[in-house]
């Protein structure tokens with residue numbers, strides 16, 4: 001595995017590789033790697049000749065400075081995990097490499113309604129930060145395929161809006177879960193043992209919903225699921241909504257979309273967890 005820290009060196013390396021007519025798969029991450037990330041790497045290894053994983057904790061997508069500070073970091077462990085997974089290249093840039101003009105000079109992307117609902121309103125500026133960092137990565141790497149997790153459903157819709165200009169295909173990979181059902185996340189490392197056990201109740205509530213949603217109307221199902229999650233010790237639902245899985249517009253009755261996703265953000269202690277399920 002080759003480790004790059006400089007954008008220009010990586011860009012040149014990939015330019016040479018591309019002459020061999022190979023396909024490049026790219027997996028952007030913020031490190032503290034777990035099996036969810038590795039499932040994306042494995043998919044990319046299956047689909048492409050060369051797989052690149054980036055590790056960069058992007059400051060511009062954190063609207064809360066304390067959250068950025070507390071974000072788990074484990075570079076040595078991450079490199080070992082990527083080596084074991086047979087990843088070809090890891091890109092670990094500094095902030096100067098990603099934001100050469102400084103972090104105060106972000107591009108403004110038109111993300112439409114996506115930044116005005118759910119994660120967009122709960123975390124002002126978050127998706128502009130995500131769009132900026134991924135755009136910069138796509139500019140440097142120009143991958144054939146970009147691998148993203150369904151766990152961050154709204155983020156996938158945001159990145160679909162911007163990836164087109166690089167002719168990069170987006171591949172969405174299913175959420176990998178712990179045996180308890182809890183969606184794997186770097187943030188789970190901040191939960192204590194009891195919280196981690198309790199956090200499984202979020203996925204359980206969503207899986208119950210997936211099986212029973214047709215039995216009641218949408219508002220009743222929504223109320224029931226929020227009540228269930230809020231009954232978990234220390235848990236507080238930030239939002240729980242049903243969206244058209246294609247347009248990602250919030251819906252209020254089951255007939256408003258042919259494919260429906262339920263998305264939620266839950267605070268458990270001081271850790272904010274995301275999860276979602278497709279209902280049909």
Ligand code: AMP
Nearest residue numbers: 028029030036148149151152175176184
């Ligand atoms: P992050 O490091 O949290 O920014 O995540 C990097 C990528 O991994 C994103 O595309 C996430 O959606 C994806 N990802 C995170 N957790 C999981 C999971 N449990 N299963 C599948 N993909 C995931």
